[in-house]
Amino acid sequence: MLELYHNINSVCAQKVRIALYEKDQQVKERLLTLQGDQNDPAYMKLNPNAVVPTLVHDGNVIIESSLILYYIDEAFPDPPLMPKTPVARHRVRLYNKLIDEYMHNACTIMTFATAFRPSFLKMSREQWLAEINKAPLKRRAEYKRSVIEHGLDSEFVIDALAQHQKLISWMADDLKRGPYLAGESFSNADCAVVPYILRLELLKLGAMWQAEPAVADWWARVRQRPSVKATVFDRMKESDWAPFKNLSPDPWPKVQALLKAA
Amino acid sequence: MLKLFTAHNSICTQKVFLTLIEKDLAWTSEYIDLFKNEQYRPEYLKLNPKGVVPTLIHDGHAVIESTLICEHLDQTFPDPSLVPASAYERSQMRRWSKHIDEGVFEATREISFSAMFRDKMKAMTQEQRDGRFRNIGDPGRRARMISTYEQGCDSLFVEQGIFAFEKLFQEMEDALAPRAWYSAGNPSDRCRARSSFARRFTDGHMPASDLTPFGSGAFCFCGRMLAFLRPSAKSLTRSSSLNVLWYLWRTRESLCVDSLNGIK
Numbered sequence: 130m131l132e133l134y135h136n137i138n139s140v141c142a143q144k145v146r147i148a149l150y151e152k153d154q155q156v157k158e159r160l161l162t163l164q165g166d167q168n169d170p171a172y173m174k175l176n177p178n179a180v181v182p183t184l185v186h187d188g189n190v191i192i193e194s195s196l197i198l199y200y201i202d203e204a205f206p207d208p209p210l211m212p213k214t215p216v217a218r219h220r221v222r223l224y225n226k227l228i229d230e231y232m233h234n235a236c237t238i239m240t241f242a243t244a245f246r247p248s249f250l251k252m253s254r255e256q257w258l259a260e261i262n263k264a265p266l267k268r269r270a271e272y273k274r275s276v277i278e279h280g281l282d283s284e285f286v287i288d289a290l291a292q293h294q295k296l297i298s299w300m301a302d303d304l305k306r307g308p309y310l311a312g313e314s315f316s317n318a319d320c321a322v323v324p325y326i327l328r329l330e331l332l333k334l335g336a337m338w339q340a341e342p343a344v345a346d347w348w349a350r351v352r353q354r355p356s357v358k359a360t361v362f363d364r365m366k367e368s369d370w371a372p373f374k375n376l377s378p379d380p381w382p383k384v385q386a387l388l389k390a391a
Numbered sequence: 392m393l394k395l396f397t398a399h400n401s402i403c404t405q406k407v408f409l410t411l412i413e414k415d416l417a418w419t420s421e422y423i424d425l426f427k428n429e430q431y432r433p434e435y436l437k438l439n440p441k442g443v444v445p446t447l448i449h450d451g452h453a454v455i456e457s458t459l460i461c462e463h464l465d466q467t468f469p470d471p472s473l474v475p476a477s478a479y480e481r482s483q484m485r486r487w488s489k490h491i492d493e494g495v496f497e498a499t500r501e502i503s504f505s506a507m508f509r510d511k512m513k514a515m516t517q518e519q520r521d522g523r524f525r526n527i528g529d530p531g532r533r534a535r536m537i538s539t540y541e542q543g544c545d546s547l548f549v550e551q552g553i554f555a556f557e558k559l560f561q562e563m564e565d566a567l568a569p570r571a572w573y574s575a576g577n578p579s580d581r582c583r584a585r586s587s588f589a590r591r592f593t594d595g596h597m598p599a600s601d602l603t604p605f606g607s608g609a610f611c612f613c614g615r616m617l618a619f620l621r622p623s624a625k626s627l628t629r630s631s632s633l634n635v636l637w638y639l640w641r642t643r644e645s646l647c648v649d650s651l652n653g654i655k
Contacts, residue, residue: 189479193489196482203478215467216452222459230493288530 131156134175134183136163137369140236140324141194142182146360147320148198152205156184168263179265195225198317210317217311220303224310224318228325232296234272235289236328242276242286243332243380244372249277281383290387293329296322297338304343308350315354323357331373333381337388393418394448396435398425402499403457404445410461414468426511428519431526442526458488495559497535498552505539505549512540 133149133156135142149156161167167179176183176192184191184200191200202210211218241249249257261273275283300322303310310318326348329337338344351357393411397404397420411418423429423444430442438453439446447454447463454463465474475481512520520540527533538546 186479191479191482193486196485196489199485200478200482203481215449215463216454218466219452219454219459219463222462223456226456226459226492229489 130187132159132185133157134159134161134172134185135181136161137364137366138372139163139181140328141180141233143324143327143361144320145182145184145194145197145201146364147323147356148201148210148317150356150360151208151210151315151320152201154201154205165263173265177265179263193229195229195321198225198320202317210315210320212311212314212316217316221311221316221318224299225321227292227296227299228321231292232325234269235292236325237269238272238276238283238285238289239293239332239334239380240328241273242279242281242283243376246277246280247377248372281380281387287387287391290384291391293325293334293337294388296325297341297344300344300347301338301341304347308347310347315351319351323351323361327352327361333376333379334384336381336385392448392450394421395419396421396423396439396444396446396448398423398430398444400503401425401444402503403443403496406457407445407447407460407464410464410473413473414464414471416464416468426515428522428526441528456492458492461488490559490562494555497532497548498555501535501539501546501548501552502556504536505543505546509540509543 131149131154133142133145135146135158137160161172161181163181166172167176167181172183173179175185175190178192182194182197184197186200186204191197198210211221249260252260257277258274261270261277264270264273272285275285300310307313309315310322326338326344329335330348338348352362393416395404395407395411395418397408399422423435425444429435430439430444435446436442438448439455441455445457445460447460449463449467454460461473465472475484512523515523524533524537527536535546535548538548543549
């Protein structure tokens with residue numbers, strides 16, 4: 130039996146839902162609000178980092194979304210989400226590594242600096258600090274503190290944008306060689322990247338790939354893919370869209386200026 | 392054909408040596424002098440855009456990131472395998488390497504740098520040193536290096552690094568302690584399990600599969616840092632399983648000093 134602890138808007142949960150759909154696996158869903166329930170001691174026994182997703186398969190607990198992607202492919206090999214050649218497999222792993230080591234934090238920085246910031250600013254400083262300091266991953270709490278305080282003026286934003294640009298340039302490069310990031314078929318690289326491109330779009334930063342038609346084409350294709358439609362877009366309710374509607378101020382002019390200055 | 396770009400004392404390169412030796416593969420090495428900024432030469436950056444070692448060239452393809460090089464080698468040269476058989480055990484193995492890539496590696500770098508490489512940096516000309524700092528693309532990494540250069544062991548990053556190792560050792564203890572060779576049910580079983588384990592590695596017949604729960608990369612890191620921190624780490628004096636791992640690490644042929652320096 131498969132159980133998935135997740136949240137609709139969590140980028141890491143989205144990639145795992147896409148992969149499970151691609152493998153035609155049904156899961157028992159455990160939805161978290163991430164408004165404190167991730168810090169419950171019972172959940173932290175499964176996931177000591179207090180993050181989603183967590184996959185439980187026949188009693189075995191698997192954490193870390195990129196490792197869950199590899200796990201799903203190994204436990205349910207058909208259809209494969211890893212390419213056949215070692216070089217293409219290495220490419221998939223490089224995407225996952227870029228995301229784990231840089232992109233994921235960069236995405237948190239951009240999201241908290243824009244969409245999530247207003248709801249924190251409604252609280253007192255002590256209140257929101259207490260909230261973000263509950264996270265066991267201390268460096269991430271430090272990023273959040275900085276961007277809640279300074280928005281897009283935070284010192285971390287420039288590097289976060291550079292990481293997004295790096296991802297887009299990798300994609301543009303790889304998409305010259307095939308319709309998907311690691312070649313001819315949709316793979317774990319595409320599963321992993323989709324949520325980050327979606328997030329940029331939700332933050333009204335889609336113009337970041339306007340100079341890369343191959344990336345725009347890929348996105349137009351994969352967003353129509355049944356797995357992406359069913360597990361990401363069709364799952365978003367009004368409340369999931371809400372933080373990204375009426376972003377104020379519109380982040381693009383400031384981001385455009387930062388990109389020009391870099 | 393396998394060619395490896397290496398550097399003296401590079402812990403990430405050592406992981407790859409370990410994997411190559413365990414698999415009995417032949418390779419050629421090309422030495423990169425990190426203190427002469429050779430890693431930032433344009434032709435090397437084409438192969439390895441981060442400007443770090445190691446880089447493996449396999450049949451003309453550049454394979455980068457030591458953890459991924461070890462996975463690549465295991466898939467292309469599967470015998471003997473250094474990766475566990477089941478999907479679940481593999482995910483556990485990858486947690487160790489992830490832990491190292493996303494925390495322990497930094498801790499290792501900061502501790503090693505403050506203790507070993509700082510003096511070498513001091514001996515550089517100001518221009519060389521500035522070049523070294525400037526060439527580090529990742530601003531976080533640059534800030535940590537400048538801090539450990541300026542403050543040595545007093546840098547906050549060194550302190551955080553030591554905490555990271557204490558935590559790692561505790562997690563290793565938790566993972567190792569339940570293994571059969573320590574905790575077989577009754578005292579005589581336990582004794583038998585221990586002595587058969589001891590015999591295996593003193594005879595030199597330890598199978599590569601004994602490395603697989605950690606993956607060779609994690610094993611190499613842990614071993615080196617056990618050696619480095621052994622006199623001071625609290626958890627080491629408390630923990631018999633870590634001491635066994637330390638012994639294992641010292642006695643394994645692929646981990647002897649020559650091997651770790653890439654001498655065949």
